Structures are given as structure tokens and as C-alpha cells.
Amino acid sequence: MQDAADQNGEVEFVIFTSGGQSFSLDIRHVREIRGQSAVTPLPHAPEEVLGVTNLRGAVIPVFDLARCFALGATVDAERNVIVIAMNGTQTIGLLVQSVSEIVSFPRANIQDAPDMLGGSAQSHISGLVPLQEGMSRVIDLPSLIQRRMPVPA
Amino acid sequence: MAANDAFRDLFFEEAEDLLATLSDDLVRLSAGEFDNEIVHSIFRAVHSIKGSAGAFSLEELVDFAHRYETVLDGVRSDRLELTPDLFRVVQRSADHLAVLVEAARTEQETDRAVTETALAALDACLCAASATGADPMPTASETPEAGPAQEEPQFGFVPLSLDLDSLAQTGPQSFDICFRPHPSLYENGHEPALLLAQLAELGHLETEIDLSALPHWSAPEIVEQALSWKLRLATDATQDAIEEVFDFVDGLCDLTIQAEGNDMPETVVQNGAPIETATTKLAEPDAAPTATCIEAETAEPASAAKSVAAADTPRPTLRVDLDRIERLFNAVGELIINQSMIAQRVDDLQLHHDADMAVHVESYRLLARDIQEAVMAIRAQPVKPLFQRMSRIVREAADGTGKQAQLVMVGEGTEVDKTVIERLADPLTHMIRNSVDHGLEGPEQRCANGKDPVGTIWLSAAHRSGSVVITIRDDGGGLDREKVLGVAVKKGLVPAGADLSESEIDNLIFLPGFSTASATSLLSGRGVGLDVVRTAVQSLGGRVNIVSRPGKGTEFTIALPLTLAVLDGMLISVGNISMLVPISAVLETIRPLAGEVQAVGPDECLLSIRGRFVPVIDLAANLGVPRAVEADAPMLLLLVETEARGTCALLVDRVHDQRQVVIKGLESNYGHVPGVSAATVLGDGQIALILDPDAIVAQNHGAGLRAVIPS
Numbered sequence: 001m002q003d004a005a006d007q008n009g010e011v012e013f014v015i016f017t018s019g020g021q022s023f024s025l026d027i028r029h030v031r032e033i034r035g036q037s038a039v040t041p042l043p044h045a046p047e048e049v050l051g052v053t054n055l056r057g058a059v060i061p062v063f064d065l066a067r068c069f070a071l072g073a074t075v076d077a078e079r080n081v082i083v084i085a086m087n088g089t090q091t092i093g094l095l096v097q098s099v100s101e102i103v104s105f106p107r108a109n110i111q112d113a114p115d116m117l118g119g120s121a122q123s124h125i126s127g128l129v130p131l132q133e134g135m136s137r138v139i140d141l142p143s144l145i146q147r148r149m150p151v152p153a
Numbered sequence: 154m155a156a157n158d159a160f161r162d163l164f165f166e167e168a169e170d171l172l173a174t175l176s177d178d179l180v181r182l183s184a185g186e187f188d189n190e191i192v193h194s195i196f197r198a199v200h201s202i203k204g205s206a207g208a209f210s211l212e213e214l215v216d217f218a219h220r221y222e223t224v225l226d227g228v229r230s231d232r233l234e235l236t237p238d239l240f241r242v243v244q245r246s247a248d249h250l251a252v253l254v255e256a257a258r259t260e261q262e263t264d265r266a267v268t269e270t271a272l273a274a275l276d277a278c279l280c281a282a283s284a285t286g287a288d289p290m291p292t293a294s295e296t297p298e299a300g301p302a303q304e305e306p307q308f309g310f311v312p313l314s315l316d317l318d319s320l321a322q323t324g325p326q327s328f329d330i331c332f333r334p335h336p337s338l339y340e341n342g343h344e345p346a347l348l349l350a351q352l353a354e355l356g357h358l359e360t361e362i363d364l365s366a367l368p369h370w371s372a373p374e375i376v377e378q379a380l381s382w383k384l385r386l387a388t389d390a391t392q393d394a395i396e397e398v399f400d401f402v403d404g405l406c407d408l409t410i411q412a413e414g415n416d417m418p419e420t421v422v423q424n425g426a427p428i429e430t431a432t433t434k435l436a437e438p439d440a441a442p443t444a445t446c447i448e449a450e451t452a453e454p455a456s457a458a459k460s461v462a463a464a465d466t467p468r469p470t471l472r473v474d475l476d477r478i479e480r481l482f483n484a485v486g487e488l489i490i491n492q493s494m495i496a497q498r499v500d501d502l503q504l505h506h507d508a509d510m511a512v513h514v515e516s517y518r519l520l521a522r523d524i525q526e527a528v529m530a531i532r533a534q535p536v537k538p539l540f541q542r543m544s545r546i547v548r549e550a551a552d553g554t555g556k557q558a559q560l561v562m563v564g565e566g567t568e569v570d571k572t573v574i575e576r577l578a579d580p581l582t583h584m585i586r587n588s589v590d591h592g593l594e595g596p597e598q599r600c601a602n603g604k605d606p607v608g609t610i611w612l613s614a615a616h617r618s619g620s621v622v623i624t625i626r627d628d629g630g631g632l633d634r635e636k637v638l639g640v641a642v643k644k645g646l647v648p649a650g651a652d653l654s655e656s657e658i659d660n661l662i663f664l665p666g667f668s669t670a671s672a673t674s675l676l677s678g679r680g681v682g683l684d685v686v687r688t689a690v691q692s693l694g695g696r697v698n699i700v701s702r703p704g705k706g707t708e709f710t711i712a713l714p715l716t717l718a719v720l721d722g723m724l725i726s727v728g729n730i731s732m733l734v735p736i737s738a739v740l741e742t743i744r745p746l747a748g749e750v751q752a753v754g755p756d757e758c759l760l761s762i763r764g765r766f767v768p769v770i771d772l773a774a775n776l777g778v779p780r781a782v783e784a785d786a787p788m789l790l791l792l793v794e795t796e797a798r799g800t801c802a803l804l805v806d807r808v809h810d811q812r813q814v815v816i817k818g819l820e821s822n823y824g825h826v827p828g829v830s831a832a833t834v835l836g837d838g839q840i841a842l843i844l845d846p847d848a849i850v851a852q853n854h855g856a857g858l859r860a861v862i863p864s
Contacts, residue, residue, distance in 0.1 A: 042774035043777050043778065043826060043829065044827050053835050054839070054840050056487045057484060057832075057855050058822065059817045059822065
């Protein structure tokens with residue numbers, strides 16, 4: 001299906017699992033994927049902010065993606081990885097259960113999230129993409145991060 | 154558009170360099186070094202700015218630079234004599250040129266009237282130049298010959314008719330002055346050289362000293378009136394103005410002033426260029442007192458000579474985006490951590506029998522340190538540009554307050570981290586203004602106190618044990634301690650009748666809401682005082698001190714860390730989290746004995762230490778982390794000094810050691826965390842937060858501390 005599509009109209013997604021559900025992120029946002037590393041907790045941070053970690057000398061915050069979608073805390077496991085994502089000049093980490101694949105879709109195949117989604121899911125999902133075994137939720141990264149950033153001093 | 158912007162940026166970068174060269178050259182000139190090459194260099198700088206500014210249609214800048222250049226060309230080709238007056242105009246014009254460039258860069262409107270005034274001053278010089286020539290009544294059509302205006306008719310030279318009229322009416326006049334100081338003149342602390350310098354400001358002065366009465370140096374007797382001067386002054390000023398110069402020495406000398414005709418026999422003009430006769434000229438009368446001041450600082454001539462050498466052979470430089478250096482800096486920080494991890498691992502593997510391995514690991518370590526030092530050096534910059542800006546501030550402040558002041562700089566080559574330099578500009582400007590405005594006395598009072606009417610401010614920078622020390626010293630009246638204490642009592646900053654030491658009184662001026670200026674002046678005294686300076690310096694991790702000697706002057710000392718990228722901190726842990734407390738805030742660590750900590754109300758605790766009660770703050774509760782030690786474990790307190798609440802005791806779980814860490818911002822990727830100023834990466838790659846004790850104390854939530862009180 002992706003071969004037939006027009007190159008310009010195509011979007012590549014990194015597909016990963018978090019809280020038992022499939023999520024996807026535009027590959028242009030993804031900088032790298034690393035194993036879970038030590039995280040230093042931050043005082044007064046919301047519970048989905050696990051803390052900060054060291055990415056080659058830069059201090060980046062790590063979010064528990066499952067908690068961001070109110071799916072409970074991600075359980076410690078071997079396969080857990082941190083997706084390093086860029087939002088403008090900002091670099092952040094997303095803790096997910098596992099990364100499965102990179103898939104390319106024609107832009108037309110991305111469907112708007114239906115209105116029935118409420119709460120945190122509604123505001124952080126920009127659309128849905130069909131997969132062979134169901135579908136994946138496209139994360140609206142700016143909205144996801146914005147909510148959790150402390151008010152600038 | 155983007156390309157145009159790039160060119161624009163390049164222009165302003167270049168202009169900045171050129172202005173720096175210009176200001177360097179002016180400093181050399183004012184130090185009494187007169188050399189045609191310096192004048193050429195000044196001319197070239199102004200000319201280059203004019204040329205590039207034309208490409209961006211910055212008309213006001215071009216017009217001004219052109220007129221400035223005309224005057225400089227006059228000096229260069231000896232048509233104009235560099236009198237102290239002219240030098241002042243040249244200096245002020247350089248300042249104004251910098252203002253115009255800055256205005257063009259920020260695309261702000263400039264005050265056209267200021268430019269007009271500056272232009273008028275330049276014109277006056279040109280007119281005066283023609284006037285010093287044989288023709289006592291120059292006409293407008295003759296004046297343009299002084300400059301290259303004819304070659305470039307588009308920048309037509311328009312002399313102000315006003316100046317010409319006044320010139321035409323009075324014309325330069327010659328006065329013969331005979332000046333014989335009485336011994337009482339010297340006893341009162343007057344200095345003939347300064348009087349002569351003041352005269353020279355009125356016009357063209359020729360001096361001849363009469364040494365006939367001077368006894369042979371071996372003669373034992375003291376002759377009362379050994380020195381006298383015969384002076385000839387060509388000036389537009391009236392006899393009254395000349396007499397005014399000698400006002401202060403009235404009755405302390407024999408003085409005769411005789412007016413002469415309009416003729417100027419000493420100066421003959423051929424083809425518009427005056428040819429000087431071989432009379433002693435007071436070409437640099439102003440420079441004489443300046444030079445003595447500078448020579449008083451032994452370090453100055455050496456550094457001046459060094460800067461001359463540096464100016465002669467400009468070293469090739471490369472402009473690099475600060476972001477790229479930042480990236481390099483981060484990568485190097487990581488390299489250092491990586492290196493220590495590898496070294497640790499190799500150690501663990503017990504590979505000591507492998508001598509090669511040990512050698513490699515060691516050379517890796519050395520290499521990594523070398524790279525780190527080199528990268529640090531990239532960020533380090535000399536304080537010179539900052540100091541140069543201050544000489545402008547001194548001139549502006551002196552003009553604004555009607556005082557005379559000069560700035561002597563020492564150690565401009567001292568290198569400090571770029572960020573420190575940037576953030577030091579405001580506090581330093583404030584302090585320099587303060588020194589001129591409040592520190593120095595007016596010229597009359599200075600003369601009366603037997604001081605040089607020109608006040609001196611010394612600005613120096615030096616490295617001292619891992620920090621940079623900047624001192625601002627003036628030779629003014631020093632602090633009026635009675636007045637300072639009076640104001641502090643009146644404002645309720647100290648209780649009436651308080652017995653304070655001299656240094657405690659001096660330090661009162663740093664208190665918020667303190668301002669001694671009885672009359673609010675234009676420059677300082679806007680209600681914001683030195684407390685702002687102290688806050689700014691402290692936010693850079695530095696300290697500011699004051700030493701004042703009545704009648705002799707005041708000295709401020711600012712001690713700053715060499716870089717903002719590195720911090721000395723105490724590593725502590727609360728719960729399972731490692732944190733750093735800046736060592737500058739830490740006073741001591743204490744294990745309180747039973748009874749030394751007392752509960753006050755349900756949440757508050759006080760520590761009794763050496764007769765004082767200090768509030769105890771539970772760090773774990775404030776940061777929302779569980780404590781890692783058992784409730785009955787001995788209490789460990791870290792005494793810290795804070796701005797808001799004085800001394801406070803932080804309850805911590807463990808105190809590890811003191812170490813130097815590289816500061817990493819949290820704000821760019823996350824945001825501000827209450828109570829935390831930044832973060833750092835520890836040797837094992839873990840992140841530790843750097844606490845801001847002030848913020849923690851300010852936000853203290855209180856907590857159930859009673860449970861941990863030792864009994």
C-alpha cells in the first residue's frame with residue numbers, strides 16, 4: 001500500500017506500545033530510541049513526569065507515556081525503552097513498553113480522532129492510523145508536552 | 154532578505170570591532186602617545202564605518218561619520234592641531250558614533266538634537282582651525298577646504314552660520330600673561346600645570362618658563378619664588394574668562410594679563426596649512442596630569458604596551474555561533490564523564506599486569522582534560538570590551554554631573570567566561586556611575602582639598618585563586634559614615650543608637666531601599682541602589698565588598714567565579730536523591746544534641762546555635778520525597794545563608810563531599826522547578842539537582858518536624 005502512494009503525501013511513523021495500547025509518533029519528531037536508564041526524580045513534578053535523565057550531557061525530562069493517557073504506571077520490564085523526541089528545540093524522553101516498527105502511510109490514510117474520545121486521550125491524539133492488527137493512536141507531541149511543563153519562572 | 158540580514162549582521166559585527174579599535178586608539182592618544190599612525194588608524198576606522206553604513210542607507214550615521222572623518226582628516230594632515238579641546242570633541246564623537254551604530258543595529262530612533270550638537274561641535278573645530286590660521290574672519294566658502302568634502306559633493310559641508318558669526322564678531326585675540334606663583338599657592342595645594350592646562354582649553358597657548366630665579370640644586374638656601382611663566386594665549390575668550398581661570402589662586406600669585414591686537418605672528422599660513430614656529434607648544438597640556446595618574450599604576454604602562462603590540466599584529470580570529478560551542482562544551486563534559494567511567498571499569502577488571510592498558514587509560518585521561526581546558530578557553534574572553542564601554546559611561550556621567558573624571562583601566566586582558574562578562578555589564582555600569590556621581594567630589598571641592606580637579610576612577614580586573622576579582626576605586630571623598638548611619642536609622646534599616654563598626658556602616662549602603670543622594674540626580678539615585686548590584690553579583694555566584702577611607706576614596710571589590718559553567722557544591726542526599734548545595738551558601742554542617750532543636754507550634758522547629766535561634770527546614774518534605782533514614786537516626790543539619798531569611802538549617806539525610814560540577818540547565822528541555830536552580834551530571838552519569846537554598850527557604854511549607862527532634 002505504501003509503495004503505491006505518492007512520496008510527497010507520505011508520513012512515516014514509529015509505532016510503539018504503551019499501557020497495552022498502540023501509539024505512533026511522526027518520525028520527524030523522533031531522535032533516537034534508548035534503553036531505560038537511571039532517572040532522577042524532580043520535586044513537585046506531576047506523577048507522569050518520571051524525572052530527568054542524562055542524554056550525552058543534556059538534561060532531559062522523561063515522561064511515562066502510559067500515565068499521560070491515564071493507563072496506569074508503566075511496569076518495570078526488560079523491553080521498556082525511552083523514545084527521545086524533539087519538539088522544536090526541546091528534547092524529551094517518553095518511556096514506553098516496546099517499540100515495534102516504522103510504518104509509512106499516505107497522508108490520506110490518517111483519520112481524524114472521532115469526537116467520542118474524551119479527557120486526556122482527546123487532547124493528545126491528533127489522529128488514528130489503521131494497522132493490520134487494529135489501529136494506532138497518533139500522538140500530538142506539542143500538546144502532550146505543553147500540559148506537563150511547569151510554568152516558566 | 155535573509156542574505157541582506159546576514160550582511161547587516163556582518164556590518165554590525167565589523168562596526169563593533171572598528172569601534173573597539175577606535176576606542177583603543179583614543180586611549181593611547183589620551184595617554185599622551187601621539188603618533189600619526191594612531192590618527193590614521195582612527196581615521197580608517199571611521200571611514201570604514203561610513204563606507205559600510207552607506208550600503209545600508211543609514212543616513213544619519215553616514216552624515217555624522219563623514220563630518221567626523223573630515224575633522225580627523227584635518228588632524229591627520231596637520232591642518233588641525235590636536236588640542237585638548239579638539240581631543241575631547243574627537244572622544245565625544247567616537248561615543249556618539251557608537252550610539253548611532255547601536256541605534257541602527259536595534260533599529261531605534263535616535264535623538265536628532267544630540268546628533269546636531271555633536272555635529273556642531275565638530276564644525277566648531279573646523280571653524281576654529283580656519284580661524285587659527287592667518288585669516289581671522291573665515292567665510293563659509295573657505296571652510297570646506299579643510300576637508301575632503303569637495304571630492305564627495307554629495308555630502309555637502311554646511312557650516313553653522315551661528316558659529317561663524319560669533320567668530321567674526323570677536324575673532325581670536327592674543328593675551329600676554331605673566332604668572333608668578335607665591336609659595337602659598339603651592340602650600341594650598343594648587344598646581345600651576347593644571348592652571349596652564351585650563352588656559353590651554355581656552356585656545357592656543359604658548360608657554361615659556363622663567364627659571365632664572367631657580368637656585369642651583371646644590372645651593373643650600375630656599376628661594377621663595379623660584380618659578381614664573383610667560384604665557385601667550387590666542388583665544389576667542391574674553392579677558393574675564395582668563396581671569397576666571399586664576400580665580401582660585403587670587404592673592405596667591407602675581408598675575409598680569411595684557412591684551413594684544415588680532416595679529417598672530419607665530420603662525421604663518423601657506424596653502425591653508427599652518428606652519429608652526431619652534432615655540433614650546435602645550436600640545437598635550439591635558440595629557441600631563443593624565444600621564445601622572447596612569448603612571449601611578451605600575452601595571453598600566455606594561456599592559457598598554459602589550460595592547461599596542463597586539464594592535465599592531467591583529468591575530469586571526471574566527472566567528473563562531475555560540476550554540477556550536479555550547480554543543481562542543483556539552484560533548485566534552487560527557488567525554489570527561491565517559492573517561493572516568495572507563496577508567497573505573499578498567500580498574501575493576503584488575504588489568505594492572507597489562508602495563509600498556511594503564512598507559513592508554515592515563516593518556517586518555519590527559520587528553521580529555523586538555524580538550525576540556527581548550528573548550529573552556531574558547532568561552533573565555535578578555536574584559537577589555539566591557540571596560541572600554543565603562544570609559545564612555547565615565548565621560549557621560551562626568552558630563553551629566555558637571556564633574557571631571559577619568560578612567561584608568563588595569564588588567565583589561567583578564568579573561569572571564571563570556572556569560573559572566575555579559576551579565577556583569579549592568580551592575581558595573583551602575584557602580585561606575587555611582588562612583589562618579591556619589592564617589593567623586595566636584596572640581597572646586599577637589600581643588601579645595603588639594604586634589605587634582607580631575608577625579609580618577611580605577612577599574613581593574615585580575616585572577617585570584619580560581620575567581621576573577623574586579624575592583625572599582627575612586628579617589629573621591631569616601632563614605633560619609635555619619636550620614637550613611639543617619640539615613641539607615643531614618644529609614645528604619647538599623648535601630649537608632651545601634652553601635653556599628655566602620656565596615657558594618659559601609660556595608661549598609663548595600664541594603665535594599667538605601668540611597669544616600671539627598672538630591673535625586675539624573676544618573677543614579679533613582680531609588681534603586683547598590684542592593685541591585687549586590688543581587689546581580691550574587692546571582693552570578695559572586696560577592697561584593699566595600700572599603701572606604703574618608704577623604705581618600707572608596708573601593709568596591711567584586712569577586713566572581715571564572716565561569717558560570719562550573720559550580721562548587723556540597724553533595725548531599727535526601728531520600729534516594731543526590732543533590733548539590735552551592736558551597737557559597739553553605740556555612741557549616743551540624744549534628745544537633747538533645748535539646749538544641751525545639752518545636753515551635755505544630756510545624757516549625759528552631760535550632761539553638763551559639764545563642765541564636767535558626768529555623769529548621771525539612772528538605773525532604775519541601776521537595777516531596779520520602780526520607781531514607783530511620784526516624785530515630787541522628788539529625789543532620791546543613792546551615793545555609795540565605796538572602797530572604799538569613800541563616801537557616803536544612804535537614805538532610807546525608808552529606809557526602811564537596812565537588813566541582815558542570816552546570817546544566819533544566820529550563821531548555823523542561824522548565825523551572827521550584828527550589829532547584831539547575832542540574833549536573835555526576836561521575837557515574839547520574840543527574841543530580843542543584844538546589845537553590847533561597848528558593849527553598851522562601852517556599853518552606855513547614856512539615857511535621859517534631860518527629861525527628863533528637864531527645
